[in-house]
Amino acid sequence: MTMTPQTRRRFLLASGVTAGAALAAGAGGMGLAQLLRTAGQDRADAPSKKLVLVTLYGGNDGLNTVVPYTDPAYHDARPELAYDPEKVLHLDDALGLNPVMRGMKQLWDEKRLAVVLGAGYPRPDRSHFRSMDIWQTASPAEPVTTGWVGRWLDGTKAAPEAAVSFEPVLPPVLAGETRAGSCVNVGGLELPPGISADAVAALGRGEPGEPELQARAARAYGDLLRVEQLVRDAEQHQSPTPGGVEQEVLTTGPGSRSVLETQLALVARCVEAGVPTQVYSVSLDGFDTHAMERAGHESLLTRLDRALSAFVARMARTEEGRQVTVVVYSEFGRRVRANASQGTDHGTAGPVFVLGPVVAGGLHGEQPSLTDLDDGDLKATVDFRDVFGTVLASVLDAEPDRYLGGGYRATPLPLLTVD
Amino acid sequence: MSDSVGLLLRRAGFGPTAVELAAARQAGYAAALTGLTAPPGPDVGATGAPVPDLGPDAYAGKHDLTYEEKVRLEDLRDAQTAQLTEWWLNRMTVASHQAVEKLVFFWHGHWATSVKKVRSPQLMLSQHRTLRGAPDFTVMARRMVVDAALNHYLDGHLNTRQAPNENLARELCELFLLGIGNYTEKDVKEAGRALTGWRFSLTMGRSVFDPRAHDPGRKSILGRTGNFTAQSLVDLLVSQEACPRFVAARLWFRYGSSTRPIPKGLQEKMARAFPAPMAMLRVLLADEAFQATAGTMVKQPVEWLVGALRQLGVRPANLPAETRKAVLHDLENLGQLPFAPPNVGGWPSGGSWLTSAAAQVRLRLAGRVAEQTPVDQVTPESLAYLLGVDRWTNRTYAVLRGTQDRRQLLTLGLASPEYLVT
Numbered sequence: 001m002t003m004t005p006q007t008r009r010r011f012l013l014a015s016g017v018t019a020g021a022a023l024a025a026g027a028g029g030m031g032l033a034q035l036l037r038t039a040g041q042d043r044a045d046a047p048s049k050k051l052v053l054v055t056l057y058g059g060n061d062g063l064n065t066v067v068p069y070t071d072p073a074y075h076d077a078r079p080e081l082a083y084d085p086e087k088v089l090h091l092d093d094a095l096g097l098n099p100v101m102r103g104m105k106q107l108w109d110e111k112r113l114a115v116v117l118g119a120g121y122p123r124p125d126r127s128h129f130r131s132m133d134i135w136q137t138a139s140p141a142e143p144v145t146t147g148w149v150g151r152w153l154d155g156t157k158a159a160p161e162a163a164v165s166f167e168p169v170l171p172p173v174l175a176g177e178t179r180a181g182s183c184v185n186v187g188g189l190e191l192p193p194g195i196s197a198d199a200v201a202a203l204g205r206g207e208p209g210e211p212e213l214q215a216r217a218a219r220a221y222g223d224l225l226r227v228e229q230l231v232r233d234a235e236q237h238q239s240p241t242p243g244g245v246e247q248e249v250l251t252t253g254p255g256s257r258s259v260l261e262t263q264l265a266l267v268a269r270c271v272e273a274g275v276p277t278q279v280y281s282v283s284l285d286g287f288d289t290h291a292m293e294r295a296g297h298e299s300l301l302t303r304l305d306r307a308l309s310a311f312v313a314r315m316a317r318t319e320e321g322r323q324v325t326v327v328v329y330s331e332f333g334r335r336v337r338a339n340a341s342q343g344t345d346h347g348t349a350g351p352v353f354v355l356g357p358v359v360a361g362g363l364h365g366e367q368p369s370l371t372d373l374d375d376g377d378l379k380a381t382v383d384f385r386d387v388f389g390t391v392l393a394s395v396l397d398a399e400p401d402r403y404l405g406g407g408y409r410a411t412p413l414p415l416l417t418v419d
Numbered sequence: 420m421s422d423s424v425g426l427l428l429r430r431a432g433f434g435p436t437a438v439e440l441a442a443a444r445q446a447g448y449a450a451a452l453t454g455l456t457a458p459p460g461p462d463v464g465a466t467g468a469p470v471p472d473l474g475p476d477a478y479a480g481k482h483d484l485t486y487e488e489k490v491r492l493e494d495l496r497d498a499q500t501a502q503l504t505e506w507w508l509n510r511m512t513v514a515s516h517q518a519v520e521k522l523v524f525f526w527h528g529h530w531a532t533s534v535k536k537v538r539s540p541q542l543m544l545s546q547h548r549t550l551r552g553a554p555d556f557t558v559m560a561r562r563m564v565v566d567a568a569l570n571h572y573l574d575g576h577l578n579t580r581q582a583p584n585e586n587l588a589r590e591l592c593e594l595f596l597l598g599i600g601n602y603t604e605k606d607v608k609e610a611g612r613a614l615t616g617w618r619f620s621l622t623m624g625r626s627v628f629d630p631r632a633h634d635p636g637r638k639s640i641l642g643r644t645g646n647f648t649a650q651s652l653v654d655l656l657v658s659q660e661a662c663p664r665f666v667a668a669r670l671w672f673r674y675g676s677s678t679r680p681i682p683k684g685l686q687e688k689m690a691r692a693f694p695a696p697m698a699m700l701r702v703l704l705a706d707e708a709f710q711a712t713a714g715t716m717v718k719q720p721v722e723w724l725v726g727a728l729r730q731l732g733v734r735p736a737n738l739p740a741e742t743r744k745a746v747l748h749d750l751e752n753l754g755q756l757p758f759a760p761p762n763v764g765g766w767p768s769g770g771s772w773l774t775s776a777a778a779q780v781r782l783r784l785a786g787r788v789a790e791q792t793p794v795d796q797v798t799p800e801s802l803a804y805l806l807g808v809d810r811w812t813n814r815t816y817a818v819l820r821g822t823q824d825r826r827q828l829l830t831l832g833l834a835s836p837e838y839l840v841t
Binding site: 127129143145190191192194195199200202203205206207210214215216217220223224291339 | 486535536585586589714715716717762763764769770773774777778779782783785786787789812813814815817818821822824826827830831834835836837839840
């Protein structure tokens with residue numbers, strides 16, 4: 001079963017936060033043009049460190065991502081799905097990356113990839129909807145209407161461009177009570193038959209004296225067209241390649257374009273252009289792999305691997321880029337034992353990746369036991385709020401306990417190198 | 420104040436047809452208001468949209484299912500959910516009693532429950548019947564507190580004496596009956612205890628009470644102590660002074676303005692009409708404060724779509740299956756699919772519907788509606804008449820005059836900023 005865009009939307013919309021006060025406050029109206037116009041303003045004061053959150057929707061199978069290749073329990077539980085020890089990309093003598101993750105392995109060798117093992121939270125919820133909500137709101141005990149980045153936006157009285165998503169709908173993590181991240185639309189323009197861009201542009205013109213909301217409805221059409229143009233420009237954007245290093249191909253032409261690659265290319269462009277955004281939210285769908293998992297999962301991990309490694313390589317080349325830290329997470333891992341359909345069902349803990357030029361590469365935390373299970377599921381060894389707490393403190397220079405909420409006291413992890 | 424009757428009909432229902440608007444203007448404001456809030460006789464239009472018979476829930480009485488069987492049952496549930504959603508859209512479109520129909524939609528957003536979590540379209544339909552059938556707010560609240568879909572949505576079935584779950588109790592206080600500031604955390608905890616013991620049965624299609632899981636002890640809630648149960652808890656909450664005012668404010672938020680607070684005087688007047696929701700709404704719509712809100716509300720996607728369908732004479736039930744499916748998909752992408760509110764707080768309002776991402780979907784959906792519209796010939800002027808738009812702005816008029824094609828004209832008119840705001 002793959003996750004359709006509708007299913008992913010279901011997470012976003014079913015989650016407790018997108019419709020909150022933040023959306024009512026008008027999140028989502030910003031176009032890329034507007035965003036890029038913020039570049040270069042107050043450069044001296046602009047915070048330089050950036051966070052890129054990568055959300056893997058659907059529940060990534062952590063055990064086939066960071067593979068415990070020497071553990072007999074792994075091979076016993078997944079006769080059809082387990083990887084041969086010699087195929088995985090060894091991180092140490094027990095764990096290895098999925099064979100397709102060659103770019104990530106290179107980052108690992110360069111000490112720019114940190115793997116947080118066994119991340120989860122108490123009393124795991126196996127509903128996509130609720131569990132993704134928990135990760136994005138950082139509130140496992142009770143549903144709340146704000147995401148942890150959203151609360152940071154509230155608390156810092158942040159500007160609209162402080163947090164940006166290139167997803168079509170505002171992710172709950174960026175929704176605050178009074179503020180929210182901006183949604184910048186990257187989808188290509190599709191108009192109904194016969195409707196020209198000119199007609200839409202004309203519809204988007206303001207009319208003197210019209211009511212504010214009506215003017216805003218008009219602006220949305222203008223934004224739609226402007227963003228389309230800027231996305232095309234961004235796709236053609238050539239970043240400087242110091243030292244004659246060959247330019248990574250971030251997009252490979254129509255038809256083979258990964259949405260995540262496009263989103264990250266836009267992040268790269270914004271970072272290099274000096275846009276003062278501090279948090280970017282991007283995503284990859286489709287990890288709801290209940291049946292015939294292996295091929296589909298490898299295809300997803302390949303896309304993830306290519307997009308991330310190209311992005312980190314590009315970021316390493318500029319001063320702005322070297323301030324970027326990427327965190328990759330999913331709402332839960334999968335059960336240890338494969339199901340009867342060569343897939344895996346909803347589970348609990350999984351690995352979180354932290355990547356970037358200032359990341360302290362290596363393994364963090366402890367790989368959960370495959371034999372000491374909680375009703376067939378892994379027992380989390382690290383609370384995910386410790387990861388988010390660490391980036392709040394180290395990347396956003398914020399007090400973690402203020403924004404994680406629920407009275408949680410985060411234990412910082414040594415994920416970033418000390419500056 | 421040039422078009423006060425137009426504002427009344429647009430806000431009280433989903434979108435008046437040209438004929439309805441002309442008749443209401445002829446009758447005058449007071450008569451139009453009475454016609455909306457106390458419609459005579461049965462709803463003749465709605466007879467064209469009989470409630471679908473979904474049969475029992477796909478999982479009723481089933482145990483030990485294989486993965487393949489579960490996939491099949493889930494597909495069946497998805498198909499029934501689509502059937503149910505299409506039915507409601509059709510009902511909204513054909514209903515003659517537009518204010519009654521719109522109020523049901525309002526209640527769905529108030530007691531927001533999503534089939535995305537509940538999964539059972541049968542339980543959702545049962546809740547829908549409860550909302551439609553309740554004679555007043557007190558009875559509605561008494562029935563909703565043990566509604567199977569709402570309980571499932573808010574984990575009421577996990578709320579037992581041994582393992583209390585406060586989710587439903589909290590929303591009962593915060594979102595359904597009182598509003599923030601009118602209760603304490605302790606009240607929520609104690610109310611949670613009163614609500615223990617309810618489960619839902621897919622076979623029976625309703626909630627069942629398990630006395631063994633209920634906490635029969637004494638609870639102190641809002642200064643009163645007693646052996647509260649679900650029913651006596653609701654009676655206590657509804658009898659609070661805050662309750663009628665809260666409901667009045669919620670009605671104002673959806674019918675008057677989502678940005679300006681309800682005027683105090685109007686709130687008190689509406690509270691006096693509690694617990695009769697239609698009477699409260701009538702007070703709101705008759706007030707001069709209501710007229711002053713013209714141009715400040717954005718049509719919710721369902722209002723916009725159903726209004727367009729009504730005005731252009733398109734019946735959802737008559738659309739090709741593929742188009743019906745595409746319409747539901749577009750509505751979901753616009754952020755408002757009936758039976759699937761985003762969260763227990765219901766749908767957003769105002770500017771949040773006006774993102775550029777939504778603009779693209781809206782154009783696409785407008786194109787679909789235009790394609791199905793049986794109108795042969797249309798001009799910018801006749802389109803304004805059909806859609807009940809008082810006047811095109813110069814901008815839109817120029818755009819509409821610049822197109823010769825009937826379908827393009829309809830699409831652009833439906834997507835126009837002035838048609839989105841009321």
